[in-house]
Amino acid sequence: MTEADFLTSTRVFYDTVAEDYAERFREVLTVSPVDRAMLDAFAELVGRGGAVADLGCGPGRVTAYLDSLGLSVSGLDLSASMLAIARRENPGLRFEQGSMLELDMADGSLAGVVSWYSSIHTPVDELPRLFAEFLRVLAPGGHLLMGFQAGDEPKRHDRPFGHDVILDFLRRQPEAVEELLTAAGFAPVARTVREPAPSELVRQAFLIARKPA
Incomplete structure (x- = not known):
């Protein structure tokens, strides 16, 4: 099956900037108590030992934090370069390559x-498909738990860190x-x-959000 253009552009972008990106945002959770509080609340709702997938995990910083909270967590990402960093920094955790839109996980x-x-690189007309996939794999x-930038206008990143890539x-x-x-x-x-x-x-x-019982 041919990969959708937005998936290809996202994968190429993060493969290119992975090392610089991981270094730039290394301490993002350390300096963001509200963000950590949301992850803490999510972990408590799931319950210790609950199976969790961190979808679009990047360098695995959130994956590692959720693991520290007692969840049974794995990561998934499009970018092989991001996954290489995640595996290097978190050798005890499981990371796999794939798309959030087609999860190799049982219902x-x-x-x-x-x-x-x-989800910030997924076109709005693809969001219903994405959310249906999230719902499918949840018991x-x-x-x-979703995090994203609030607003109406996209932010275009053109040649970040001096690399010849562009992504909205x-x-x-x-x-x-x-x-x-x-x-x-x-x-x-919430x-x-x-x-x-x-x-x-x-x-x-x-x-x-919760999948109804």
């Missing part, structure tokens, strides 16, 4: 799904994303929006 096999700034009562980072209004999740069959649990940190341009949104 109802997970207690939790995390999409931490990983009844399982939880989804899509911003979305949390209310609109929540409506799509509800339409997919999720029940909203919606949090924080103001931008000094290094950020826009507000950051976090949604927790």
Whole structure:
């Protein structure tokens, strides 16, 4: 099957910038207590030992944090270069290459799904398909956590870190994303929006939703 253009461009972008990206955002959770609080709340809702997939895991920093909270977590990403970093830094965790839109996971096999700034390259018309896939792999009562930039206009990253690549980072209004999740069959649990940190341009949104029992 031919890979969709947006998947190819996303994979190529992150394969190219992986090492620089991982270094630039190495301490992002350390300096973001609200972000950590959302991950903590998600972990408590899932329950210790719950099977969780960190989809679009990048260099695996969130994967490792969820592991430290007692979850049975694995990571998945499009980018082989990002996965190489994740495996190098977290040799005890499992990371696999693949697309969030076509998960090689059984129906109802997970207690939790995390999409931490990983839906931001998925076109809006593909979101219903993406959310249906999230719902499929969750067991009844399982939880989804999403993080993304709040807004209406995309941010184009052109030649980041001096590399000859370009990619749009899509911003979305949390209310609109929540409506799509509800339409997919999720029940909203929490919606949090924080103001931008000094290094950020826009507000950051976090949604927790549950697959009904």
